[in-house]
Each structure stands twice: as structure tokens, then as C-alpha cells.
Amino acid sequence: MQDKKQFATLLSVLALIAAGSVDAVSIGAGPSTIDFGKLVKGGYAESQVTVSTSGDEELTCTVEYEGDIKDWLTTDKGNQFTIAPNSRANIKLIVQPPANAANGRYEGALYIKAAPTSTIEGGTGLVVGAGVKIKIVAEISGDEVVSYKLKSASVSNTETGYPIKFTTIIQNTGNVKVKPTVKIDIYDVSGTLKKSQTQSKDDILPTVESTTAIEIPSDGLDVARYTAKITLGNEEQTLTFNILDKGTLALKGVLKTVQLNKIWAEVGETVKISGSVENTGEVLIQGAKLNVEVYMIDERYQTEKLVKTFTSEENLDVPVGQTIDLVAYFTPSTAGRYNIQGTVTYAAKKTPPKTTILNVIERPTNYMPYLIVAAIVVVLFLYWLTKRDEDSKTRRFRKIWGDYLEIK
Numbered sequence: 001m002q003d004k005k006q007f008a009t010l011l012s013v014l015a016l017i018a019a020g021s022v023d024a025v026s027i028g029a030g031p032s033t034i035d036f037g038k039l040v041k042g043g044y045a046e047s048q049v050t051v052s053t054s055g056d057e058e059l060t061c062t063v064e065y066e067g068d069i070k071d072w073l074t075t076d077k078g079n080q081f082t083i084a085p086n087s088r089a090n091i092k093l094i095v096q097p098p099a100n101a102a103n104g105r106y107e108g109a110l111y112i113k114a115a116p117t118s119t120i121e122g123g124t125g126l127v128v129g130a131g132v133k134i135k136i137v138a139e140i141s142g143d144e145v146v147s148y149k150l151k152s153a154s155v156s157n158t159e160t161g162y163p164i165k166f167t168t169i170i171q172n173t174g175n176v177k178v179k180p181t182v183k184i185d186i187y188d189v190s191g192t193l194k195k196s197q198t199q200s201k202d203d204i205l206p207t208v209e210s211t212t213a214i215e216i217p218s219d220g221l222d223v224a225r226y227t228a229k230i231t232l233g234n235e236e237q238t239l240t241f242n243i244l245d246k247g248t249l250a251l252k253g254v255l256k257t258v259q260l261n262k263i264w265a266e267v268g269e270t271v272k273i274s275g276s277v278e279n280t281g282e283v284l285i286q287g288a289k290l291n292v293e294v295y296m297i298d299e300r301y302q303t304e305k306l307v308k309t310f311t312s313e314e315n316l317d318v319p320v321g322q323t324i325d326l327v328a329y330f331t332p333s334t335a336g337r338y339n340i341q342g343t344v345t346y347a348a349k350k351t352p353p354k355t356t357i358l359n360v361i362e363r364p365t366n367y368m369p370y371l372i373v374a375a376i377v378v379v380l381f382l383y384w385l386t387k388r389d390e391d392s393k394t395r396r397f398r399k400i401w402g403d404y405l406e407i408k
Contacts, residue, residue: 030049039206057085060081155228155239174206184229226240227240260358275325276323286347287317292341299337
């Protein structure tokens with residue numbers, strides 16, 4: 001009887017611990033239902049699920065599926081992922097029905113279960129966790145629907161000599177892959193067509209949005225205001241932009257860092273120098289190059305001596321809002337401590353310098369050949385000594401016993 005009471009008490013304690021663990025886990029997900037609509041056999045569709053927590057612990061989430069389409073479902077994060085405290089994460093839910101799927105309506109569910117990462121790593125085995133369920137609906141149809149729409153389009157002002165940059169976002173609203181074509185016509189203020197360009201996009205999978213940057217050269221266009229008509233199928237969108245005098249828009253590059261692939265090197269060893277430059281301006285930076293000055297540091301007199309200057313092997317363009325690495329190489333010929341200073345130049349502009357330190361040591365001498373020669377000399381010498389002792393003993397033997405043994 002006593003054992004039964006103790007066992008019941010233990011179960012109650014475990015239940016309380018488990019209940020406390022569930023209450024401590026804050027997890028939410030949406031939307032509550034995902035309807036993929038009509039799909040073709042062997043097709044594809046995707047949708048975004050937002051998972052969030054308001055708790056103060058990192059959560060480890062496990063993904064599980066059920067229903068008729070559980071084997072068709074995957075996510076871009078696999079079957080397990082983590083969420084930082086008091087944050088949210090977006091996962092992409094993908095459905096891919098097989099080629100032999102029968103026509104009809106299918107239902108299923110996505111379960112997202114969560115528990116504090118610390119309890120899982122600790123291996124206590126007491127964590128029940130919490131979870132959310134999202135209903136999933138899809139219909140398999142033999143009908144192929146080719147449909148897409150222009151969700152948005154934009155254009156930026158530019159300067160003479162720089163391209164006109166358009167950005168389009170197209171969504172595939174059908175159930176098969178599409179390869180839409182975008183046409184852009186540019187008119188001046190009088191309505192005269194000045195330029196026209198057609199560009200085909202890569203294949204877009206069903207339900208997917210595709211963003212594409214389209215550049216049209218501005219050569220032949222004067223400083224003025226223009227209208228652009230973007231056409232996608234039966235859709236049209238009109239935008240306006242200006243071509244400005246050169247130098248009107250901000251042209252600004254920032255050298256963020258100068259880094260080496262190693263801070264210790266040997267004499268004669270090539271070191272890679274990378275300059276990371278960001279375009280924080282409003283127009284494309286053209287022909288940016290990294291300029292490097294190498295100074296030998298004299299620790300005794302606290303002075304520096306310029307020993308070498310050179311530039312990056314390539315001059316590169318830096319698109320607006322992007323960061324690229326410019327690369328140069330240095331091979332030290334003398335041991336010592338070096339100050340590597342880099343700047344980036346573009347369009348008659350120069351960034352403030354960034355510096356880093358390189359330590360160069362003498363290449364260790366390879367003593368192996370000398371050791372081999374020495375070993376050979378020692379072996380020959382020992383052989384000579386052994387041979388000499390043997391010859392001396394032979395002569396002594398003959399001298400003493402030669403007459404008696406009649407040895408000639």
C-alpha cells in the first residue's frame with residue numbers, strides 16, 4: 001500500500017512538472033489554415049508560415065505532418081529549427097504532389113511543437129512542451145492554369161551616363177511553371193517613344209514571387225523627365241523618372257574593412273588583402289579599385305617607412321546598397337612588422353583609409369639535407385674504423401702465429 005501511494009505521488013509530481021513546462025512555453029503560428037487551391041499532378045506550390053514566441057527562452061521547434069498529404073509536405077528549414085527569445089521566424093511550407101496523385105480534394109495538417117532548447121540539451125526527459133496546428137487543404141486537378149500578375153514595379157532617378165534601373169515583382173498565380181516576358185517602353189514629355197526593351201524572366205514556379213532588376217542604358221536620352229510603361233501580358237503600369245546632370249545624385253562608397261587572410265606569414269609567402277566597400281549612395285559606383293600602401297614598422301624608433309604601393313587586380317562596379325570585396329596580393333621579402341593601409345578610389349573620389357597589421361617571420365631553414373649528409377659521413381667513418389680494426393687484428397695474428405701455422 002505504501003509503495004502505491006509513493007508511486008501515485010511521483011506521478012502527480014511529474015504531471016505538475018509537465019504542466020508547468022507547457023505553461024512556460026509560448027508558441028504561436030499563422031495562418032491557421034493554408035489552402036493551396038488547385039494543383040496539377042507532379043506540381044509545386046508554397047506558402048509562408050510565421051512562428052513566434054513571446055517567452056524569454058530559445059525554443060527548439062519540431063515539424064510534423066499528418067493527413068492524406070503528409071508525404072507531400074516539406075519546409076525550407078527541415079524538420080527542426082530554433083527561435084530566439086521574444087522573436088518570430090518565417091518558414092516556407094512546400095507541397096509537391098506526386099505525378100500519380102488522383103484527382104480530388106485533400107486535407108492534412110502541419111504540427112509545430114516547441115520546447116525550451118536548454119531542457120532538450122540537458123536531456124531531462126521531463127519536457128512536454130507546447131504546439132500549434134495549421135490546417136492544410138489542396139485540390140488535385142487535371143486542369144493546367146497559366147496565370148501570373150505584376151505585383152509591383154519601380155524605377156529610380158538616374159544621371160547621364162548611368163543606366164535606368166527598374167525592379168519588377170511578378171507572382172505566378174497559376175498551377176504550372178511560367179516564363180513571362182516584360183516589356184518596358186520609355187516616352188519623353190511629348191509622348192514620343194525613345195526606347196523600348198523586352199526581357200524574358202526565368203521560370204517561375206506556381207505561387208512563387210520573383211523579383212528581377214532590369215537595366216536600360218540611358219545613352220541618347222537628354223536631361224529631362226520621362227514616362228515608362230511596363231507591360232506584362234494584359235497588365236500595364238506607368239512610372240515616371242528623371243535623368244539628371246552628372247553629379248546631381250549622391251555618389252558615395254564606404255570602405256568598411258581591410259582584412260588579411262592571415263596575420264602571420266613567412267618571407268616569400270603571398271598574403272591576400274581584401275577591402276570591403278559598400279555603396280551607400282544613390283547611383284552605381286563604377287570602376288572601384290583598392291589602393292594599398294605597405295609600411296615597414298621600426299619598433300625601436302617608432303617610425304614607419306613606405307616600402308610598396310599597388311592596386312587591386314580588378315576594377316569593379318558596386319551596385320547601390322550592395323557590398324563587394326576588392327582583392328590585392330602582397331608578398332613580403334623581409335621579415336618584420338608591417339602596417340597595411342587601404343583606400344578605395346572611384347570617379348575621382350577616395351575613401352578614408354583603413355589599416356591592419358601583418359607580421360612576417362623568416363622562413364625556417366630546412367636542415368634535413370644536412371642531417372642526411374652528416375649521417376652518411378658518420379656511417380662511413382664507423383665503417384672505416386671497423387675495417388681498420390679488423391685489418392690490424394689480422395696483421396697481428398699473422399705475425400704471432402704465422403711461422404707456427406706456416407701461414408704465408
